[in-house]
Amino acid sequence: MIDALDRDLLQTMARRMSLVAEVAAYKREHSVRIRDAQREHDVITDRRQRAEELGLPVGEIESIFRVLLRSSRDHQASLRAEVPLHAEPRTIAIVGGGGQVGSLLARMFGDLGHRILIADTRTELRAAEAAAAADVTVISVPIDVTERVIADVGPYVRDDALLMDVTSIKEAPVAAMLAATRGSVVGTHPMFGPSVHTLQGQRVVLCRARGDAWADWLSQTLSARGLVITEATAVQHDRAMSIVQVLTHFQTQVLGLTLARLGVPLEETKPFTSPAYLLELYVTARHFAQDASLYGPIEMRNPRTSDVTTAFADATREISGVLASGDQAAFTRVFSDVREFFGDFTDEALEQSSFLIDRIVERM
Secondary structure (H helix, E strand, O other), X not given: OHHHHHHHHHHHHHHHHHHHHHHXXXXXXXXXXXXXXXXXXXXXXXXXXXXXXXXXXXXXXXXXXXXXXXXXXXXXXXOOOOOOOOOOOOEEEEEOOOOHHHHHHHHHHHHOOOEEEEEOOOOOOOHHHHHHHOOEEEEOOOXXXXXXXXXXXXXXXXXXXXXXXXXXXXXXXXXXXXXXXXXXXXXXXXXXXXXXXXXXXXXXXXXXXXXXXXXXXXXXXXXXOOOEEEEOOXXXXXXXXXXXXXXXXXXXXXXXXXXXXXXXXXHHHHHHOOHHHHHHHHHHHHHHOOOHHHHHHHHHOOOOHHHHXXXXXXXXXXXXXXXXXXXXXXXXXXXXXXXXXXXXXXXXXXXXHHHHHHHHHHHO
């Protein structure tokens, strides 16, 4: 009976998605944005109330409907709900389109109706040829060779076309693009990896450098696929990434290296695992499951890496000294200072981390 009910639920979800497709068609025809925050708030509030009336777990029901809403937005985006009906298809060359990020970009732009040219080390089409034929040329290659590829390809980009990159540092690549072409230039940084389950709500940083018309087009195009745009200068981007990426990756690597060097087998700690510790383990193990050749340049080539690692080392020595001295008053002062820095964000952190911990407990 439960299996039959589950099949009925799936059929209901399929019917719901069919209605979502009709909504997408209406939104495209009438130039309505995919996401309506007030509508989503009303839906969640209503479903929570109904769940409570039925004696169902409110938090879990809310989670189910948030996933449904996200899937609905993704489906609408795939149906080009935010793409103008008479939008002009562009020819987009992706240099490095055979890689994971390049392949994701090819699918994303292709979903929006654009013609895609892939130039990679394994294709007959050369990067220069693709750039000469394209309205938009995307440089999606490893950081270490990005500036060289830009220098090689940039001169072939037409003056009325756009040259853009997708690396995780921006100052040097943007400067290289400005020097290599007379066309429009935009630096971008997708803040997600190629393994994401959905593009909905994923963030892209956009750094305008030359040509607002193309920058506006790119912002609208990425938004139409459900991405959230953050605009910044190249300098602002690299400063923020020294925290968001360099510091985060650095502390994760220090944690992983410490665990590996302590000599205590991981399996020995797992029976004592709290959800919070397990979450830390997941993040750390996920980090080391990635490609070292990707993370190394992200951290080594940011112009502010030394500032971050020095500050981390100083903080480590300070807290180590407090622990060694057994000075509870000093410990409390450090604790209070950091809490004050986070301010009201601690409320959000408690709520969101509790949600994540609940999801982990469900799978333990």
